Structures are given as structure tokens and as C-alpha cells.
Amino acid sequence: LLKRIDADFSPDALLKQLSVAQKHMVEITRALSHDASVIIMDEPTAALSRNEIEDLYRIVDQLKSQGRAIVFISHKFDEIFQVADRFVCLRDGEKVGEGLIADVTEAELVSLMVGRPIDQVFPKRDIKLGDTVLKVQGLSNPTEFADISFELRRGEILGFYGLVGAGRSEAMQCLFGLTAPSAGTVMLEGHPIRIHAPADAIAAGISYVPEDRQQQGVVLPLGIRHNMTLASISQHVKNWFLSKSSELDTVRALGTRLDVRAAHWEQTLSELSGGNQQKVVIAKWLAAKPKVVILDEPTKGIDVGSKAAVHDFIGELAEEGLAVILVSSELPEIMGLSDRVIVMQEGRIAASFERGAWSAEKIVTAATGARKAA
The missing domain is CATH 3.40.50.300 (P-loop containing nucleotide triphosphate hydrolases)
Known part of the structure; x- marks a missing residue:
């Protein structure tokens, strides 16, 4: 299972000896051991370096090529546009939008998530400064x-x-x-x-x-x-x-x-x-x-x-x-x-x-x- 995702550590290694990225790999192989057809990844890059993030993207691509469906939860737009084929946007516990990644811009996604146009994300302030x-x-x-x-x-x-x-x-x-x-x-x-x-x-x-x-x-x-x-x-x-x-x-x-x-x-x-x-x-x-x-x-x-x-x-x-x-x-x-x-x-x-x-x-x-x- 580790070979299937090109893991570079021994299956006998202790978890405490592994990096955060390698621990993610263990979690993924555990899902594969159950022959999971759907894998949910919740903010998987939160504690990863840039190189480790690229490794995770590669693993996601491998899993997709094997016919497995991935639910990738993230608030980072670069990740969404890098990994996803489709998106579902949630705000306050409700679905406010969905569609193909190819059909949406980052500005449109921001507007969906925030609930207002992107040009209103930083409202203009008219304040007279004091002493x-x-x-x-x-x-x-x-x-x-x-x-x-x-x-x-x-x-x-x-x-x-x-x-x-x-x-x-x-x-x-x-x-x-x-x-x-x-x-x-x-x-x-x-x-x-x-x-x-x-x-x-x-x-x-x-x-x-x-x-x-x-x-x-x-x-x-x-x-x-x-x-x-x-x-x-x-x-x-x-x-x-x-x-x-x-x-x-x-x-x-x-x-x-x-x-x-x-x-x-x-x-x-x-x-x-x-x-x-x-x-x-x-x-x-x-x-x-x-x-x-x-x-x-x-x-x-x-x-x-x-x-x-x-x-x-x-x-x-x-x-x-x-x-x-x-x-x-x-x-x-x-x-x-x-x-x-x-x-x-x-x-x-x-x-x-x-x-x-x-x-x-x-x-x-x-x-x-x-x-x-x-």
C-alpha cells in the first residue's frame, strides 16, 4: 500500500518518528486498506511545507487516476484550483454555490464565501484621524x-x-x-x-x-x-x-x-x-x-x-x-x-x-x- 503512493519510509517506522506529511500518507493508506472508493481530506495541507504540499497533490492525482473520488476540504484558493474538478461552497452551514472549477474565478468564489462582492471585502472608511x-x-x-x-x-x-x-x-x-x-x-x-x-x-x-x-x-x-x-x-x-x-x-x-x-x-x-x-x-x-x-x-x-x-x-x-x-x-x-x-x-x-x-x-x-x- 505504501508503494502505491510512493511513500519513502519503512512500514515498521514508529508514527512519532514520521513527519506530518508522512503521517498523512499513513492515513491515506489506511483508507486504501479498506478499499475506500471515497476519501475525505479535511484541510490536509494545514501543517505541510511547500514541497510536502506538492507531494500530497501528486498522491491526490494518483488516487484520482485509480478511480477513487476525493472530497478535498480547504479554504485556500490555490489548492482548490490546483486539485479540484468541481466545487461546493458552504457559508454558515448552508450550500451557497456549486459548479465546475473551470467555470468560476477566484473573485466569484470569494464573493460566494463572504456573501458580498469582492470590491466590498475592504469597505472604504472615512475617518478623521486624531492626535x-x-x-x-x-x-x-x-x-x-x-x-x-x-x-x-x-x-x-x-x-x-x-x-x-x-x-x-x-x-x-x-x-x-x-x-x-x-x-x-x-x-x-x-x-x-x-x-x-x-x-x-x-x-x-x-x-x-x-x-x-x-x-x-x-x-x-x-x-x-x-x-x-x-x-x-x-x-x-x-x-x-x-x-x-x-x-x-x-x-x-x-x-x-x-x-x-x-x-x-x-x-x-x-x-x-x-x-x-x-x-x-x-x-x-x-x-x-x-x-x-x-x-x-x-x-x-x-x-x-x-x-x-x-x-x-x-x-x-x-x-x-x-x-x-x-x-x-x-x-x-x-x-x-x-x-x-x-x-x-x-x-x-x-x-x-x-x-x-x-x-x-x-x-x-x-x-x-x-x-x-x-
Whole structure:
């Protein structure tokens, strides 16, 4: 069976010794051992590298050539167009479209999944920006970034873009107190602040939604209520006791606003989808009532519908006067949401663009260092 899918490991190997891709192969051969005519693959590429994904595509093609039917569940459009012959689109538990892949465009699929035209995915905002809330000057770290300086105003969404290793996330982690700077000053509402640890940042009014939500953002075995109030627990202490009713008031308000889909507010995070986990992380940090919120890859690994909900919510936060820093590797997201864009390259700021003055070409050129950006 392993030979039939060109597996390159021994059938005597222990599962704990195998890579994620090889474990997928074991699952597939188990289905073949039952002579399955239909094989369902649910987000099979979620933890795979690009080479491993290509190997999986090859296996899918082999199975198709053997006459087996494949149900391939994915929210990644490149996978759908690479693998599928037909599509069925679900939204909120209902089928909203189906057809041949050859007869549909990516924009049409996005519209089906989100429930609105693609040109409305990033609604236009008309916000008068307020006073400067955050001023960072010369923030540096010995090995990862240097001389990071910027200002952030109330109601502004400031995008940070760059390639992997550009130092964007590292600079934001330093600003939140997860790592120590070697130089630089930070001022919040005109007053200098010293951030030695995340507790200092939270007390000052800075929140940080991390890129890796499962490792840094949530406690998977705990329920929604506990996770959502972790950063604001002191707000729910009454007469030296933690008030569950106070917690639930906050959780219901934010959970409803962010459209967290769950059976109940005590449901564990491990039982939720990636999109709903991310909504809980965002809600947790908003419950702390920050003045500045840093969103590091806020839509990474979540479905298109959840992305649209997060995009809408980010816009709403800015409209309410919150200052937002958006770190993203998705250029459409950066260009669609930001009022200004700072581009980092090799640990330094390479360019800064105001809305209306940027283009995809200018931003990517600055990020790659191909030539000096205009």
C-alpha cells in the first residue's frame, strides 16, 4: 500500500518518528486498506511545507487516476484550483454555490464565501484621524532590527509590511515587552513609558495579538470565558473574589460582536475552528481596553468568512478611535485596511507610504530592496 503512493519510509517506522506529511500518507493508506472508493481530506495541507504540499497533490492525482473520488476540504484558493474538478461552497452551514472549477474565478468564489462582492471585502472608511497616541523613536535590538521610528494617531490603521525575516514581528514583540530593546524610546499620549515586560505594556494601554495564536494567544484546554478575560482579570474582581457574572457580561458582549461561533461560553478553545480561536484572542486583548492594539498576522490560517469578519472589526475599532498597528504578509490586506504603510527590509524601515501614494509594485520593491522605492 505504501508503494502505491510512493511513500519513502519503512512500514515498521514508529508514527512519532514520521513527519506530518508522512503521517498523512499513513492515513491515506489506511483508507486504501479498506478499499475506500471515497476519501475525505479535511484541510490536509494545514501543517505541510511547500514541497510536502506538492507531494500530497501528486498522491491526490494518483488516487484520482485509480478511480477513487476525493472530497478535498480547504479554504485556500490555490489548492482548490490546483486539485479540484468541481466545487461546493458552504457559508454558515448552508450550500451557497456549486459548479465546475473551470467555470468560476477566484473573485466569484470569494464573493460566494463572504456573501458580498469582492470590491466590498475592504469597505472604504472615512475617518478623521486624531492626535498622536504612540511615538516610537530609534527602537533597536542587537540582532533583529534597528532604528525603528514611527508615530501612530487615534483612529489610524498603520500597516507594517515586509518579507519573512524583515523584523516586523520582532519589533512589535519588543514594543510589547516580550523582548528587550538595546536602544530607543517610546511615548504614549505624550508621556515616556518604559516597557520591561508585557505587564508594563498592558498597564500602559498597549495590547498585542500574536502571530501564533495556539502557542502564544490562547490556552487551548481552557474555555472561552477564561481565555477571553485572561488579560483583563482584575476588572472582574469584586470584594477579593472573581465575579463570573462580570466575566460573562464581557464575554457575551465581545463574543456576540465578533460573532464567535460556539455551543456555549465555557466551550474549550481546542474545540473551536481556527477562525473562532482568533476571534477569542482579539476579544481577549480588547477586553483590556487598550489605547493601542498591535495585530500580528490577524487573519493567518483562518477561512475567508472569518477573515472578512476580522477585517470589518478592525475597521470598526479604528472608527471608534483605537490606534491600530497591522502586521501582515498579505499585500491586499495591508493595502485594503491601512491608512499608512511602513515597509521593513532586513530589520530596517525601507519606505513609508501614505494612502493614495502607494502601489503594490512600490511596496514590494521596497520590501525586496530591488531598487530605491519612490
